Amino acid sequence: MLRTSLGFVGVALLCLVGADLEISTLEPWEELGRIGWGFLTPDASTLSHVGDALVNTITFAFCGLALGVAGGSLLAAVFNQSTMVRAFCACVRAVHELFWAFLFLPVVGLTPICGILAIGIPYAGVFAKVYAEILQEADRRPLAGLPAASGKLSRFFYGVFPVAYPDLRAYTSYRLECALRSSAILGFIGLPTLGFHLETAFREGLYTEAPALLYAFYLLIASLRWWVRPRLVPIYIAVSFALISTDVHLSWDNIRRFLTYEILPWPMRSDGYYAGTGEVVFDLMEIGRWGWNLTATEVVPGVWNTILLTQIALVGTGVFTLLVFPSICRHFNGRLGRALSHYGLIVLRTTPEYILAYALLQLWGPSMLPAVVAILLHNGAILSHLTGGHANTLNLRVDRPQRRSDRYLFEVLPRVYGPFLAFLFYRWEVMMRESAILGILGIRTLGFFIDSAIAEDAIDKAVFLIGATALLNVGIDTISQIIRRRLRVRPGTVFTYD
Amino acid sequence: MAPPVDVATNAFDLQDLSIAYEGVPALQDICLRIDMGEKVVLIGPSGAGKSTLLRHLQELSRHDSALIHQDYALVPQLSAFHNIYAGRLDRHTSWQNLRTLLRPHPREVAAVQPILEALDLVDKAHDRVQTLSGGQQQRVAVGRAVFRDSQILLGDEPVSAIDPHQAGRVLELIKQSASTVVLAMHDVQLALEHFPRAIALRDGQIVFDRPSEQVDPETLGHLYRAEG
Numbered sequence: 001m002l003r004t005s006l007g008f009v010g011v012a013l014l015c016l017v018g019a020d021l022e023i024s025t026l027e028p029w030e031e032l033g034r035i036g037w038g039f040l041t042p043d044a045s046t047l048s049h050v051g052d053a054l055v056n057t058i059t060f061a062f063c064g065l066a067l068g069v070a071g072g073s074l075l076a077a078v079f080n081q082s083t084m085v086r087a088f089c090a091c092v093r094a095v096h097e098l099f100w101a102f103l104f105l106p107v108v109g110l111t112p113i114c115g116i117l118a119i120g121i122p123y124a125g126v127f128a129k130v131y132a133e134i135l136q137e138a139d140r141r142p143l144a145g146l147p148a149a150s151g152k153l154s155r156f157f158y159g160v161f162p163v164a165y166p167d168l169r170a171y172t173s174y175r176l177e178c179a180l181r182s183s184a185i186l187g188f189i190g191l192p193t194l195g196f197h198l199e200t201a202f203r204e205g206l207y208t209e210a211p212a213l214l215y216a217f218y219l220l221i222a223s224l225r226w227w228v229r230p231r232l233v234p235i236y237i238a239v240s241f242a243l244i245s246t247d248v249h250l251s252w253d254n255i256r257r258f259l260t261y262e263i264l265p266w267p268m269r270s271d272g273y274y275a276g277t278g279e280v281v282f283d284l285m286e287i288g289r290w291g292w293n294l295t296a297t298e299v300v301p302g303v304w305n306t307i308l309l310t311q312i313a314l315v316g317t318g319v320f321t322l323l324v325f326p327s328i329c330r331h332f333n334g335r336l337g338r339a340l341s342h343y344g345l346i347v348l349r350t351t352p353e354y355i356l357a358y359a360l361l362q363l364w365g366p367s368m369l370p371a372v373v374a375i376l377l378h379n380g381a382i383l384s385h386l387t388g389g390h391a392n393t394l395n396l397r398v399d400r401p402q403r404r405s406d407r408y409l410f411e412v413l414p415r416v417y418g419p420f421l422a423f424l425f426y427r428w429e430v431m432m433r434e435s436a437i438l439g440i441l442g443i444r445t446l447g448f449f450i451d452s453a454i455a456e457d458a459i460d461k462a463v464f465l466i467g468a469t470a471l472l473n474v475g476i477d478t479i480s481q482i483i484r485r486r487l488r489v490r491p492g493t494v495f496t497y498d
Numbered sequence: 499m500a501p502p503v504d505v506a507t508n509a510f511d512l513q514d515l516s517i518a519y520e521g522v523p524a525l526q527d528i529c530l531r532i533d534m535g536e537k538v539v540l541i542g543p544s545g546a547g548k549s550t551l552l553r554h555l556q557e558l559s560r561h562d563s564a565l566i567h568q569d570y571a572l573v574p575q576l577s578a579f580h581n582i583y584a585g586r587l588d589r590h591t592s593w594q595n596l597r598t599l600l601r602p603h604p605r606e607v608a609a610v611q612p613i614l615e616a617l618d619l620v621d622k623a624h625d626r627v628q629t630l631s632g633g634q635q636q637r638v639a640v641g642r643a644v645f646r647d648s649q650i651l652l653g654d655e656p657v658s659a660i661d662p663h664q665a666g667r668v669l670e671l672i673k674q675s676a677s678t679v680v681l682a683m684h685d686v687q688l689a690l691e692h693f694p695r696a697i698a699l700r701d702g703q704i705v706f707d708r709p710s711e712q713v714d715p716e717t718l719g720h721l722y723r724a725e726g
Contacts, residue, residue, distance in 0.1 A: 397565075397567055397571035398553060398556060398557075398565070399556060399560065399563075399564070399565050401584070401587045401588065402588060403587070403588065403592060405592035405595070405596070406584075406587040406588070406592065406595055409592075409595055409596060409599050410573065410576070410580070410584045410587060410595070410599070411573060411584075414573045414575040414576045415573060415574070415575060417575065418575065
């Protein structure tokens, strides 16, 4: 375990050499001061005209989640039986919500449908995997008590579902929080959610408006537990679908054109395009050359930078977690200190990493640094929460070491390190997805090239690059599984996937 | 007038000690004096209050005592060496402890070596404790307490999982490694063989407190009799 950890630290240090982490703005700290001041003096008056955005954020999240749960439940039923389904789910969830939105933009435009599909499709892949895992790990004894000849469906609803329900519900409600974050971020690419106003506020340097919007978002997340009840959720979903149904214009022509023409590699279309006939030719050599060029000039540098960023952020997240989790642990910190750290961590993990990165980018200028810090803070907050929570369940011997450093090194750390590594490796894939996405902000990871392709209307290029990103993600997920299995570490909770 | 008490020779002096957990009495009106240098064994049926008494003695002497826990209280993920070393964490600086965790200094290895040898754990020194057998784990727990090298050593069933042919040797090691030793034990014969003074507890009270050679089978039969 130690050797694996040190190996990852070594790789991250090598990555640091290759990464651009410089602060290029002239007055980074002055700007930080202005943002800080903005957080103390938020201008709530701006909130009056973002009511629509708030409603959209919620409705997109509910509809997307409903879609994800429906699709995920169906897929979960056959998840363990079918390799095809497992591979499909892995690919679907390997593509970030923002990239899905990019894919739907040319087909359906900046409409609610785009946002809902962008959330619902990857979430279906995640739900399929996690639901299947929960059902598989559910206690089998109640099932054994049922009459053997009971039908398959009866056995499921009497013997499995009730046992697994608490975990399924807990995971789904955690996902609602994620869906709201995803929904908010979709505003950054133009959909009418909170992110749209946040982007405007940050870009125009309105540092009293942006915090007001963020505070509104925190309140939304914090208030979930009061207004989201299992019984009310169907009503919310029905209302959400009703609200967006007024704004659905599907053009079958668009969809057909997208799937049968725009998605094809440019060499197939170029002759017909210039001739104005829209004719498609199939020249394998030309397509191969196109793919090769794209790989050499965009995929390889994009993948390289994405991996650099991910590995630095991964180790940074680990270091952050190991330093910070004692602050919420009863073996190290008093009641007041624990409460303060706890709320600090909630704010950090509620803030979408995309927004953190965007804000830091305004401060420090374009380099990998804002992205590293954003990913590290967001994921570090989640991991600290999980690791600290695990440490709180430990009962130390009555004659435990008096000094806190000794207690940390010789009693707590050895016990929590395995689950901590498992949490961290679960997040690896998530961090990779985030690293790719943050390219949209100008860091040359895969997202940068995808964003450029979309900007120049080159759907074929974007699809090719997104495919490469998905493959990279599936690869990381596989490596992470192998490492976890070899180290024999398990987190022992379902709240680790994101 | 009460005779003057020599504080220096007095390890524990309990007067009318009563302890209750959530209203249920665990110890009642215990009066007990143990001098420095004494080797004492606590006997009595399960639930008599032996563990409670030991925990209380540990509280009273926390800065100069070591405790062998009934459930070992080891860190399963650390090696036998590190678990034993942990007995002396408070004698080193935090930096030294951190360094020992990563790569033990030969000085520390040499310090722990005699204990590993005495407990027959030399070839298990670098194994994680979670991979050891129950008896081996218990020997590591004994090792940690012995390595602590304190004036007072307390033990709750310290040889319960150790092979009979080793148990006597381990008990002798425990006796030699601290001036005052108080153990709770289930194996009465073994206890009386090795310890000169026996204190018998039942239902949270002291039934008798006498030299071991004066404990006869009839008294024991009475002590361990079934409820009724």
